[in-house]
Amino acid sequence: MGLFILKRVGIMLLTALCLTFLVFFLTNLYPNLEKLAKTQGNFRMSDEQVASYLEKNGYLQPTPVKYGEWLGVLPSYRHTNEDGSVLGRCILPGTTAEESPNFCGILQGYWGYSSVFKEEVSTVVGTRLALTGRLMFWVMLLMVPSALILGILAGMREGSATDRTLSTIAITTTATPEYVSGVIFIAIFTSSAVGLKWFKGTATQAMENPTFENFFLPVLTIALYGMGYIARMTRASMTEVMTAQYIRTARLKGVAFPNIVMKHALRNALIAPFTVIMLQFPWLLNGVVIVETLFNYKGFGWALVQAAGNNDIQLLLAISVVSVFVVLVTQLISDIGYVYLNPRIRIS
Amino acid sequence: MEPLTWTGSIAFLNPLLMISLAAMLISIVVWILGSIVLPEAPLSINVDGTLNANAGLRGLTQSALRYSFMASVAVTLAYLVLGILMGTSAGIIGAISRQFLPVWLSLIILFAMSIAFKRRLGLYGKLFDSPIGMIGFGLVMFWVFTGIFGAMDLIITHDPLSQLSGMKNKVPGTPVPSTDEGQYAWYLLGGDNLARDVFSRMVRGAWEVVKIAPFATIFAFMVGITLGLPAGYYGGRLDTFLSFLANLILAFPVILLFYLLVTPEIVATGVPNYMAAVLFVFPIIFLAVLLNSRFYTRPNFRTPLLIGVLGVALWFYLSMISTGGYIIETETYRIWGLPTYLDLFNIPGGILVVFVSVVFVNSPTVFRIVRGLALDIKTRDYVAAAQTRGEGPWYIMLWEILPNARGPLIVDFCLRIGYTTILLGTLGFFGLGLPPESPDWGSTINEGRKLLSIYLHPALPPALALLSLVLGLNLLADGLREESLKD
Numbered sequence: 001m002g003l004f005i006l007k008r009v010g011i012m013l014l015t016a017l018c019l020t021f022l023v024f025f026l027t028n029l030y031p032n033l034e035k036l037a038k039t040q041g042n043f044r045m046s047d048e049q050v051a052s053y054l055e056k057n058g059y060l061q062p063t064p065v066k067y068g069e070w071l072g073v074l075p076s077y078r079h080t081n082e083d084g085s086v087l088g089r090c091i092l093p094g095t096t097a098e099e100s101p102n103f104c105g106i107l108q109g110y111w112g113y114s115s116v117f118k119e120e121v122s123t124v125v126g127t128r129l130a131l132t133g134r135l136m137f138w139v140m141l142l143m144v145p146s147a148l149i150l151g152i153l154a155g156m157r158e159g160s161a162t163d164r165t166l167s168t169i170a171i172t173t174t175a176t177p178e179y180v181s182g183v184i185f186i187a188i189f190t191s192s193a194v195g196l197k198w199f200k201g202t203a204t205q206a207m208e209n210p211t212f213e214n215f216f217l218p219v220l221t222i223a224l225y226g227m228g229y230i231a232r233m234t235r236a237s238m239t240e241v242m243t244a245q246y247i248r249t250a251r252l253k254g255v256a257f258p259n260i261v262m263k264h265a266l267r268n269a270l271i272a273p274f275t276v277i278m279l280q281f282p283w284l285l286n287g288v289v290i291v292e293t294l295f296n297y298k299g300f301g302w303a304l305v306q307a308a309g310n311n312d313i314q315l316l317l318a319i320s321v322v323s324v325f326v327v328l329v330t331q332l333i334s335d336i337g338y339v340y341l342n343p344r345i346r347i348s
Numbered sequence: 349m350e351p352l353t354w355t356g357s358i359a360f361l362n363p364l365l366m367i368s369l370a371a372m373l374i375s376i377v378v379w380i381l382g383s384i385v386l387p388e389a390p391l392s393i394n395v396d397g398t399l400n401a402n403a404g405l406r407g408l409t410q411s412a413l414r415y416s417f418m419a420s421v422a423v424t425l426a427y428l429v430l431g432i433l434m435g436t437s438a439g440i441i442g443a444i445s446r447q448f449l450p451v452w453l454s455l456i457i458l459f460a461m462s463i464a465f466k467r468r469l470g471l472y473g474k475l476f477d478s479p480i481g482m483i484g485f486g487l488v489m490f491w492v493f494t495g496i497f498g499a500m501d502l503i504i505t506h507d508p509l510s511q512l513s514g515m516k517n518k519v520p521g522t523p524v525p526s527t528d529e530g531q532y533a534w535y536l537l538g539g540d541n542l543a544r545d546v547f548s549r550m551v552r553g554a555w556e557v558v559k560i561a562p563f564a565t566i567f568a569f570m571v572g573i574t575l576g577l578p579a580g581y582y583g584g585r586l587d588t589f590l591s592f593l594a595n596l597i598l599a600f601p602v603i604l605l606f607y608l609l610v611t612p613e614i615v616a617t618g619v620p621n622y623m624a625a626v627l628f629v630f631p632i633i634f635l636a637v638l639l640n641s642r643f644y645t646r647p648n649f650r651t652p653l654l655i656g657v658l659g660v661a662l663w664f665y666l667s668m669i670s671t672g673g674y675i676i677e678t679e680t681y682r683i684w685g686l687p688t689y690l691d692l693f694n695i696p697g698g699i700l701v702v703f704v705s706v707v708f709v710n711s712p713t714v715f716r717i718v719r720g721l722a723l724d725i726k727t728r729d730y731v732a733a734a735q736t737r738g739e740g741p742w743y744i745m746l747w748e749i750l751p752n753a754r755g756p757l758i759v760d761f762c763l764r765i766g767y768t769t770i771l772l773g774t775l776g777f778f779g780l781g782l783p784p785e786s787p788d789w790g791s792t793i794n795e796g797r798k799l800l801s802i803y804l805h806p807a808l809p810p811a812l813a814l815l816s817l818v819l820g821l822n823l824l825a826d827g828l829r830e831e832s833l834k835d
Binding site: 011014015018019022023026027029030031032034035157160161162165167171172174175176177179180183184186187190191192193194201282285286289290293294301304305308309311316319320323324327328331 | 376379380382383384592595596598599600601602603604607608609611612613614616617619766770773774777778790793794796797800801802803804807808811812814815818819821822823826
């Protein structure tokens with residue numbers, strides 16, 4: 001087991017390296033750098049001015065060198081101005097070139113400086129991630145129990161009326177992407193045209209003061225899309241368990257149906273949904289980006305949109321590291337959890 | 349011109365619809381409760397050994413549901429038929445159903461033909477045994493026909509891009525202020541914030557989906573199959589390497605990938621063209637291997653066949669990836685492609701990058717599915733038989749394993765078109781790739797949502813359209829799965 005986890009962590013690191021290099025490569029293509037220079041300087045810069053700006057900030061080195069600097073395995077670039085002052089990635093405002101270190105990458109714990117938010121990337125990611133974490137917590141709290149209940153009720157008696165209706169509901173929710181259900185919810189529950197006005201159409205206030213009124217709709221919108229999928233998986237797993245031999249034995253023995261479901265079937269039926277729920281995290285990340293844009297909730301997804309729209313290289317890299325980390329860790333947890341839950345599987 | 353109301357002179361149907369819908373809702377609830385509470389229908393055994401099942405109370409709830417459902421369908425049909433007959437005097441609904449007349453006709457013909465010959469049509473025919481599958485297929489074909497006829501300017505009432513002054517944010521059914529000769533006199537679903545016709549934009553949006561989603565899915569399948577079959581069949585290093593690559597792409601949040609790939613700056617560097625050049629090769633490889641592995645024993649037949657098929661395929665490939673005589677054209681360098689006079693069609697850079705990134709995002713999942721199926725099927729006896737016969741590995745993969753994996757693949761194909769539709773909508777929602785005035789559903793939803801608290805009509809029609817198309821594809825996949833399991 002220890003070896004398995006070690007191997008998985010190794011693959012994880014390799015994947016993260018490959019992906020961050022990919023992001024690095026795409027964000028450092030010349031037209032993107034030109035856009036960055038123009039948003040940082042001004043939009044009427046001439047080609048020479050753009051080139052000199054990029055030169056000064058060390059963007060014109062070869063991509064692997066820049067990547068090495070970002071990682072912290074190569075000494076970072078320094079540019080000496082005509083008046084003798086020194087510019088560099090490691091030299092923060094207020095410090096001199098002599099006292100600042102030569103290496104400053106993520107290995108040294110320095111994530112860079114966000115050009116959009118004018119803050120250190122680590123603070124931006126930290127605050128935004130905390131906001132999104134709150135959103136995700138409530139989404140999970142709403143989505144997982146309701147999906148499991150839906151799936152178990154549907155899978156309990158395959159082909160029954162309950163099954164048909166609940167399956168149709170599950171299919172409908174998987175067919176409704178967040179930007180459709182969100183728009184429909186906003187239209188019905190918040191607009192003055194329908195006039196119900198039960199909830200708020202934006203979740204901006206929920207960042208400081210989350211209430212049911214301003215926070216329920218975004219949570220519901222994300223939860224609905226994921227819920228259908230988990231419910232269908234739970235239903236499939238439940239129907240499979242309900243046809244197993246030992247359930248038939250229990251029925252023949254005369255155990256009451258509720259008892260069979262609760263005591264015999266449920267535990268085995270929940271193994272497969274566990275993996276699905278874990279693997280659902282990357283999908284939720286997508287939903288988070290859409291919903292945070294739709295409801296103007298300034299969390300992690302919103303920061304992603306801002307960073308990508310303005311080619312904020314450092315922030316984009318940090319965001320992709322975080323999201324890749326989330327994806328890979330959930331994959332690892334789902335694998336390990338699967339082994340623990342299902343005694344028939346052994347890892348050699 | 350008078351503004352149109354929703355139902356016009358067929359308003360007498362409204363109470364009927366309300367009643368039948370209410371009856372259906374109530375009977376669904378009763379049906380579900382009944383299936384939990386009521387005892388199962390008792391069986392009585394006759395003297396001659398046959399069984400008699402009494403309908404009982406359960407049967408009663410079931411037939412109540414069936415009749416109320418039929419009543420709702422009948423009232424809805426009445427709306428449509430009266431609408432087709434009466435046109436605009438039956439209000440907005442009548443006008444819309446008359447505009448959709450070519451779609452209704454094609455649907456009727458398609459369903460009549462399919463049901464008449466369903467026993468000879470294989471899996472497709474079996475679809476018409478399952479009500480869920482039929483509803484799904486109907487929804488999908490509705491939008492497919494709408495897309496095609498909309499592109500032929502049959503259904504739309506106004507130009508989806510032109511703006512009429514005074515129609516900004518007007519409610520559905522508002523008459524156009526100055527009617528020129530031959531111009532449709534109303535904005536059926538109102539005007540958006542740039543005074544364009546919402547109805548025509550929604551119809552034209554269907555074409556944006558119909559022209560991209562199926563092809564992107566087919567390409568993703570070609571890539572996934574061509575790589576997934578050898579990965580599953582051979583295993584070993586190849587499998588490890590390809591699976592690592594697939595997991596790499598899957599670990600990437602889709603939206604981040606879109607934000608990185610689908611930007612004008614990336615188009616300017618020519619990265620999408622390189623990706624297109626690589627991804628579009630896979631169908632050619634697939635075709636070549638498919639035909640060669642089958643016919644290599646008959647060189648006299650194989651060689652001309654391969655020359656013909658591959659010649660056409662290569663021509664399409666080159667016309668697809670080259671634009672204006674160049675495969676890649678950036679400011680600093682260019683690579684020569686097919687000369688312009690041989691170029692069949694040009695794909696604009698914006699569409700190409702959308703297409704390529706959707707294929708790129710979808711193919712790893714297809715790869716994983718195909719690999720899993722190949723791993724499972726390669727242990728079967730007929731594969732062992734083919735190996736003993738001395739068939740080559742590619743023959744076994746493409747002519748033994750692939751046909752036997754078709755069931756799950758067809759089901760996944762339907763689901764994946766739906767997912768691709770959602771992805772295209774996401775791209776439009778974030779304003780990536782497609783031109784800003786493009787009538788695709790995602791962009792229209794994005795524009796409409798900004799004024800959603802006051803005006804509902806610009807955002808809701810495209811949202812419901814997308815919802816119904818994806819729902820249709822999901823139901824279709826469900827029906828196909830059910831029917832293919834019955835074999």
